[in-house]
Amino acid sequence: xxxxxxxxxxxxxxxxxxxxxxxxxxxxxxxxxxxxxxxxxxxxxxxxxxxxxxxxxxxxxxxxxxxxxxxxxxxxxxxxxxxxxxxxxxxxxxxxxxxxxxxxxxxxxxxxxxxxxxxxxxxxxxxxxxxxxxxxxxxxxxxxxxxxxxxxxxxxxxxxxxxxxxxxxxxxxxxxxx
Numbered sequence: 001x002x003x004x005x006x007x008x009x010x011x012x013x014x015x016x017x018x019x020x021x022x023x024x025x026x027x028x029x030x031x032x033x034x035x036x037x038x039x040x041x042x043x044x045x046x047x048x049x050x051x052x053x054x055x056x057x058x059x060x061x062x063x064x065x066x067x068x069x070x071x072x073x074x075x076x077x078x079x080x081x082x083x084x085x086x087x088x089x090x091x092x093x094x095x096x097x098x099x100x101x102x103x104x105x106x107x108x109x110x111x112x113x114x115x116x117x118x119x120x121x122x123x124x125x126x127x128x129x130x131x132x133x134x135x136x137x138x139x140x141x142x143x144x145x146x147x148x149x150x151x152x153x154x155x156x157x158x159x160x161x162x163x164x165x166x167x168x169x170x171x172x173x174x175x176x177x178x
Contacts, residue, residue: 001176002045004066006076006130007032008140011053017081019147025053027155028077031143034165035077042169047071063133073104073175074134075168079155080142088148089119093140096125100137103178108139108171115167116154118144137175141168 009016009025016024032048039046047069049062066074080091092109094101105123113120121142131138143164144151154160 001072001172002047002070003039003172004047004049004062004069004071004074005032005035005039006049006062006074008076008078010050010055010057013055014057017079017146019081020149020152022146022152022156024079024081024146027079027146027161028143031155031161031164031168032077034162035075035168038165038169039172042173059129060133062130063138066138067133067135071134071136073136073172074130074138075104075108075172076128076130076138076140077168078140078142079144079146081145081147083147085147085149088145088151089121090116090144091121091124091142093124093126093128093131093142095131095134095138096127098131098137101131101139104137104171104175105139107174108141108168111167111171111174112141112143112164115163115170116144116160118151118154
């Protein structure tokens with residue numbers, strides 16, 4: 001299968017959420033690279049929307065990469081944030097009305113929660129540009145909260161990043177098996 005993995009945000013131009021000296025763009029890129037390795041090893045064709053910092057905060061190219069490449073699925077990786085440091089857990093989004101996107105999100109959510117032992121915040125819908133403009137089934141995973149100390153430790157440690165990558169790869173395997 002052809003899978004596009006999107007590491008949310010861009011780096012210095014738009015780092016995403018930041019807390020405790022940690023930038024969202026850095027942790028999701030680390031997870032994306034580990035995920036790409038997992039998927040390559042499983043025989044998939046994988047494209048990353050970025051392999052390092054980029055100089056744009058534009059989003060259209062992310063969905064366009066999936067569309068032009070004929071991707072079978074698109075997964076965007078993020079770290080959540082909230083004003084309250086108490087907020088924690090995992091949630092995965094899909095575009096409203098996309099039955100295949102919903103199934104993809106459900107598979108990824110189930111595996112992330114099980115593997116990371118995070119609070120299950122559920123599968124949700126959103127009109128995010130990367131979900132709306134992607135032709136193939138798409139999901140956006142908020143792996144954990146960067147604003148929560150325990151979740152942030154999970155996101156920044158190699159073991160947590162690898163567990164997240166393994167979970168998303170397993171969720172994709174579940175999706176493709178149906």
